[in-house]
Amino acid sequence: MKDHLRHLKDEDVLLLLNDLLEQYGYDFTDYSFASVKRRLQRVYIADRFPSFAEFRYRVKTDPGYLVHLMEQITVNVTEMFRDPGFFQELRRQVLPILATYPLIRIWHAGCSSGEEAYSVAILLHELNLLHKSIIYATDINESVLETARKGIFPLQYMQQYSQNYLLSGGKEEFSRYYAANYEHAKFSDTLREKIIFAVHNLVTDRSFNEFQLIICRNVLIYFNKDLQDKVLHLFSDSLEQLGFLALGAKETLRFTTVAPLFKPVAQKEKIWRKMTQ
Amino acid sequence: MKSLPTLLVIGGSAGSLEVLMQLLPELKMDWPLAMIIVLHRKADSETLLSDLLSTKTCLCVKEAEEKDILLAGCIYVAPADYHLLIEPDGSLTLDASEKVHYSRPSIDVTFISAAEACGDRLYCLLLSGANMDGAEGLQIVHELGGFTAVQDPETAEASFMPKCAISTAKVDKVLNIREMIDFVRDLKE
Structure with a gap:
């Protein structure tokens, strides 16, 4: 249950969103905060970062990782003839x-x-x-x-x-x-x-x-x-x-x-x- | 900014609707919290759960819509096929992302989101069910200062879900149906 302790704080999320905007031009600041935070939290745990600082560093320095992150932040669930x-x-x-x-x-x-x-x-x-x-x-x-x-x-x-x-x-x-x-x-x-x-x-x-x-x-x-x-x-x-x-x-x-x-x-x-x- | 009302989130699956039908009539007009109900059901359920529940209470019951603001004395029902999240400002967000524990809405998703938005001004109650949804969420609710309660598996039509929560999360209270009614009725702002 250690994962539960590795919780992103609201400030962490805001820092990351700012990085994505400043560095890559992706603006998530007007997205639903709860939803973006949940998506980031999922990636953070799934990709097993030891700390938020390392998560942030990876996002800032690895454009290849950014592609993966973008896929994870945005919701890509769809089906044919849904509804x-x-x-x-x-x-x-x-x-x-x-x-x-x-x-x-x-x-x-x-x-x-x-x-x-x-x-x-x-x-x-x-x-x-x-x-x-x-x-x-x-x-x-x-x-x-x-x-x-x-x-x-x-x-x-x-x-x-x-x-x-x-x-x-x-x-x-x-x-x-x-x-x-x-x-x-x-x-x-x-x-x-x-x-x-x-x-x-x-x-x-x-x-x-x-x-x-x-x-x-x-x-x-x-x-x-x-x-x-x-x-x-x-x-x-x-x-x-x-x-x-x-x-x-x-x-x-x-x-x-x-x-x-x-x-x-x-x-x-x-x-x-x-x-x- | 006006602070959020204290929130009660009730999550349930198989066998939980009957419990709600007993509980809701016991709440008075001046019940002082906001309530969210997350029940597992089929994605294409035509009948509105909120219509059914509203026949059992004098409180206002509505299916949650995106950007609704949590108000004391109101009951919000998570719509079929969407997760329900709570924003820091007390507004609601719907989310059509992947199912969690084969469920959308998922109880974990709302428990966790409520814990992040409400901290210690939160009560979460997990009812009968045959799925492990809710257990992880209750643990996080506990870690972030909220109160956790679970239906006594002995009284649950499907005991797996409450049992699972009791074995993996820090549960503050295990309640039979009568105790649960008293507990919810007497909650204070």
Whole structure:
């Protein structure tokens, strides 16, 4: 039980966050403190540092370690067709409207290893829209994007994903979208070709295009109120008039400064539409 | 800045809902703490646990939303499929990261986070369950000055969780259901 004694103090966390900002330009100071502290605490114990000073020294002097740390601080838990009800609404209410555009541009912000971006590509494919769509899938971590670009996921999850897919209103055999090989499922090139994976930091980077749909689920929960507002303005500025914004199951526009610009489309499934300039 | 209300966190798994249904009706309108309830359940549970619990108490019960501020006399229920953390300023954070002990919400996660935010102004109570979640958290609650209590395994429908906590953490009190009700009812700010 000795691990319990090796507790990071709040001051330690603030020092590290300051190092990450000053030295590497990664700004976590407007992230939820409790969540960042918990993530740092986990790495600190998992990597068996004898003291906080040595942890800090490693972060400051080893850029290779930084890559690992970034992966550990940010949450990269995702699955295909997570919250099937959401994907059902996307299929039913949003994509038929996007179908009227000559070119469909979608931004998937905070895509992690890409499972949801592939899910959206599957929906587009089934509605015969994929050929005229581009999904820009971005994340702060280059290393998870590497996984996303390969489109190879553990075969053991496919049963769960297939179940999610069917619950979301999917009518096909889910297995037609991937080739199984030993422990892996490799998703088809038809899907991959329409997704551009790129690094984008929501805290520091700007808008890079205009979209008809922005999906950003379970990212804002890790930000404080000010940063949430800032990012929501970035989304609003990056949406075309009448574009759609989709957030995670426990995220809301309520009480934010962009709320007046949006009208709810599917309240329970957290989809809004931009109504005013 | 206004200081946080004293906090009671109750964690439970299999067999703990029945205990809560007995405990909650005993609390009066002026019960002076804030309460968080973390119960294991299926990720896609449609029925809201908070709706069910609110039928049993005159205190305000709500499913915790991100950025909610802890208030005395209110009961916050951790939502299915999210961990619940407490910020130093007493606001709540939801977290969709990896399951802990096959559970999200995890009791350990909330116990530890509460200990860091509340220090000695914290009571944690671990109920019936068939999982080892909660034990590590109780130990940290103890180390950071909080009070730890566990349901008497003899009275628990599933005794593994309270037993596990008693054997690995410093537990201040082991309580049967009647004692637990008295203990919670009589907590003071």
